[in-house]
Amino acid sequence: MKFDPFWWDIDEPIITETSSDGLLAEADFVVVGGGFTGLSAALTIARQGRSVVVLDSATPGFGASTRNGGICSGNIRPSHSALSKTYGPAFADEVYAEGIEARVDLAKFCSEEKIDCQLQMTGRFTGAMGQSDYDAQAREVESLNNISGHAAHMVPKSAQHTEIATDLFFGGMVREEIGGYHPGKFFAGLLRTAQSAGVVIYSDTTVKDVTDLTPSKKSVITDKGTIAAGKVIIATNAYTGTKERFGQFLRRRLVPVQSCIIVTEILG
Template sequence: MTQTRPAAKSTPYWWEAAPVKPLPTQPLARTADVVIVGAGYAGLTAGLTLARAGRSVIVLDKMNPGEGASSRNGGITSGNIRLSYAELVRKFGEARALAVEAEGKAAREFIYDFIKTEGLDCDFQLTGRFYGAIGKENYDSLARSAESLAKSLGIDSYAVPHAEQRNYVGTDYYRGGSVRMDIGGLHPAKYHAEILRVALAAGVTVHSGMAVTSIDKDVSGFKVVASGGTITARQVLICTNGYTDGAAPYLRRRLVPVRSRIIATEELPAGLMAQLMPRLMMCGESKVLGFYYRPSPDGKRILLGGRDASQSGDPAAPTVMLRKGLVELFPELANVGLSHSWFGNVAMHQDMLPRIFEHKGLTYATGFCGSGVVWAPWIGSRAALKLLGDDKAKSAFDFRPPPFIPFYNGKPYFMPAFIQVYRMQDRIAMARATR
């Protein structure tokens, strides 16, 4: 009989070791070279880059720094691009598609070097990632992609046939898969806390609980009106992503906040962890609404995440759905309890590519589509270099804004229906895979 009792806590597992908290209150300066809205990975990395270049930087966040997706995510350095290479070519042309693929490798290398150079204590381990195939046809596709990555970008990437699968993950759910060794895992809340520490040490001023209500252009630059006063700034960078509100209406019509939920098991016996996750790799799967999962940094639990169709409150059904998925993967966990279940917003948009763009003088670094552990610091740093006028650092993600969504103004009323369609597509794919 499957264990169905609710998770013990509805706060992120990551907050146990690195709780988010308000910063000490300080007066709001009236002028700055740059105001950044959003104190997550992107905003803080941008602020650090700008401060070290001699700019005065103020970062404003309506919540506690990192309280959004930066401390709620799975901590997997995947740097996924949702579109296939063929889709990138069709939508954006071959030159940009090639540049996007190459920049993915550069972004991961940037993150790993950043962690090492700055001495960020965030439990980072370059474990590799196993990606499970749904059926033989999908396995063949993953094998070809792994070979292509190895040849084109020199990434240590290879196929794993079904007969060898349990050497990587202790389940028979998949029909083989692929491995990339340039992906690892970290503790996302510790990662954010360390970026905040380094940014503050570099002279970035960060305010928590400081909501921005409006941003207007004038002859001196911009007037940023916040709950604590008004700041005059030469430049403004918006990095709000899945928590964008009415202060950025242009962006709000282009980003769709989508709930993503993660569950964490209670501590498991060492022998069981060795059986289920023998290499302690990060894991994912090739479904439209596929799960992502990993061991906790101490190797004692399994954390599993996926999309959450709810839009308000904290209903039980999404946790039940994730728990069912966990037990389908690992029947051995049928009677294991959950210690945590929590959710946070990721930001999707029609292009499904991270983005840097300008509109009416404002600069935006946003739209990470559920892969912000890698993309948010990278895009934040590239946006900062853009503000500094460094043309050599121009990113392949720096081009037109994502298209606006008709009849949409921030409330994703259509997402539950979309998620049901995606689940149906996954069920059809699973049925075909088992024929």
């Protein structure tokens, strides 16, 4: 059974050289975890003129950053209508507006850093399974189109072949501002950008513990040595361990969220 994403075989995008020198003795910031979160934080810090080291127990990007489906929706699971009902329309608007800002920021970053990751806002079709589902989607479309930046419309069953080559659905909803990208190629570009900004990255370096060195410094203990840091950022996501003290602290504060990706033949 194969567990690696098929696009690793197609492009091998994340094989980028990391530091082979010995571990630095000290840095302003040490980031534990070399995925999207860790490298984005490191890049932001480095561009503020601070020294930053990223430590990854495997290859940077080995986890979810290059295993995701590359869908750029910027949304959370609850619909705008559900959020409005629970938390109020103003909060729902803020959440969905932030999703738009995230997509705009991603496109801007790729353009400015010249990252060719096949980013395309092609739109997303969500099929309705019946009349009640279709009616609920229609209400969602009305809510979304009242938020600046959203562009959604309904497609009746009679016209759904313009979106997808199946008769399974009872029509559906199209959101035009959603698209996708190649996560591996994007990560490779992010990694190169971070390195160009002065971020020092170490692969195959496992953090064993983080302790207080002085009142203003931390000691990051790894299997390759120890590095002193003014600040430590833990960006290990689902790879946060249970043996390390910092891992035990964080895992009691993490909420697991399951996500599945299903790949099919092209449906049209």
